[in-house]
Amino acid sequence: MARTTFEGEVPEEQIDVCPVTETQNVIAGKWKIIILWHLKETRRFGELQRLVPGVSKGILTSQLRELERDQMIHRKVYQEVPPKVEYSLTDAGKSFIPILENMGEWGRKYAMGKQKTKKTI
Template structure:
């Protein structure tokens, strides 16, 4: 993997990895993206699928993902109001990364738990 960083426009980032982490980093963004990679979701559906996320934090994370062009918020003009979130074509470019993160987490959860138990003993 070789990239010519002399041709890269940093836009305030010191490294391309920093740019990627800025978009998907944070406790909930990658989980939100995982859920949206499967299908369109409504706000309360996301809250149910992501235990522990507060309404405020979910709202903030969704707004940031929307601001960055990763997701779209579709508001349907009906009563009662209906709002759905889904990945934009730009956001869909993150699916392979999210799938790799899912696989890594699935394969290594035991090792993470063991390392943390060991660290607490020391």
């Protein structure tokens, strides 16, 4: 079964050739990496919206649904009034946190290197 992405479908044989494609398909989306980072703790929708400034309610909802579909996050609905919904990482989502930490470290080093380059120019 082909996987749907923003650009269309990715054939299974492409995933077999390049496993990075699968990772890219899961985290593709402007806000998904940031959402995953903030879900190191269980959060409610409003909290996420405050933690990810600039994301619209619709886009946040969409990206949360995609992450849930890809089994990276869990959505728990409490049957109360008003409705309460919490988002948390699944085991797959938790296993991605070290990758995000490595990305953060790379980003810090990259930013420092850019600053040093600007000073020498």
